[in-house]
Amino acid sequence: MISVILPARNEEQRLPHCLDILQTWAADVISPVEILVVCNGCTDNTEKIANAYAKRNKRIRVLLSEPGKGVAVRTGMLAALGYHRLFSDVDLSVSPDQWGPMIGKTDVMIASREGRGSHRQDETWLRHLSGRAFNLATVMLLPELRGFQDTQCGLKVFSGLAAVDIFRRCTQRGWAFDIEALYLAQRLGYSVQETPVIWINDNRSHVRLWPDAWNMLRDVWQIRKHHVLNRDQTATTA
Numbered sequence: 001m002i003s004v005i006l007p008a009r010n011e012e013q014r015l016p017h018c019l020d021i022l023q024t025w026a027a028d029v030i031s032p033v034e035i036l037v038v039c040n041g042c043t044d045n046t047e048k049i050a051n052a053y054a055k056r057n058k059r060i061r062v063l064l065s066e067p068g069k070g071v072a073v074r075t076g077m078l079a080a081l082g083y084h085r086l087f088s089d090v091d092l093s094v095s096p097d098q099w100g101p102m103i104g105k106t107d108v109m110i111a112s113r114e115g116r117g118s119h120r121q122d123e124t125w126l127r128h129l130s131g132r133a134f135n136l137a138t139v140m141l142l143p144e145l146r147g148f149q150d151t152q153c154g155l156k157v158f159s160g161l162a163a164v165d166i167f168r169r170c171t172q173r174g175w176a177f178d179i180e181a182l183y184l185a186q187r188l189g190y191s192v193q194e195t196p197v198i199w200i201n202d203n204r205s206h207v208r209l210w211p212d213a214w215n216m217l218r219d220v221w222q223i224r225k226h227h228v229l230n231r232d233q234t235a236t237t238a
Contacts, residue, residue: 003082041067070177118196
C-alpha cells in the first residue's frame with residue numbers, strides 16, 4: 001500500500017483540485033493507495049470539504065492535528081498503513097506522474113529542484129535565491145546534510161519502517177520538520193537519495209518568504225541543539 005499524506009491548513013481553495021487529481025492517479029496505480037488529509041488548525045471549510053470527499057471515496061481518510069506542518073506530517077506518517085509513505089503539499093507542485101520512480105527505491109527519497117534534470121517553473125528569482133541561501137545555512141549548522149542540494153522541496157518518500165522510526169523522534173512542529181527528518185534518517189543509518197523533479201511554483205503558497213525563512217533558521221538551530229549537541233536524544237525512544 002502507498003500512503004499519501006497531505007498536510008492541509010486552510011486549503012479550501014486548493015484541496016478539491018488536489019483530491020480530484022489524486023483520485024485519478026490512485027485509480028491507475030497497481031498498489032492500493034490511501035490518501036490522508038491532515039487538517040491542522042483549519043479555520044475555513046477544509047475539514048468539511050475533506051470529509052465530503054472521504055464519504056464518497058474509501059481511499060480518503062481525514063485526520064486532525066494541532067497547528068503546524070510538522071505536526072500534521074508526523075500525525076499522518078504515524079497513522080498511515082502503507083509500506084511506502086509520502087507527503088506532498090496540496091498544491092502538487094511535484095505532479096503525481098513523477099512519484100512512481102521515487103517509490104520503493106530506497107529508505108528515504110527526496111525530491112530536488114536543483115541539479116541536472118530538475119526544472120523550476122514560475123518561481124521568482126528572489127524565492128530561488130532565498131532558498132539557496134537557506135540550504136547553505138542549513139548544511140553549515142547540520143554538516144550531516146552536506147551533499148543534499150535541496151532539503152526543502154515539498155515531496156519526500158519514506159519506507160513504512162523508516163517513517164515510523166524517524167517521525168516518532170521528530171520534535172519540530174513547523175516548516176523545518178523535514179530537515180529534522182533528513183538529519184534523523186542520516187543519524188539512524190537509513191539510505192537517503194535525492195532525485196531531480198519538475199517543480200511548478202504556486203503563487204498561492206502559504207510560505208511567507210522572510211518571516212518564515214527566519215523562523216526556519218531558528219528551528220534549524222533548535223534541531224542542532226536538540227540532536228547534535230545532545231546526541232543521546234537521537235537514540236532515545238520517543
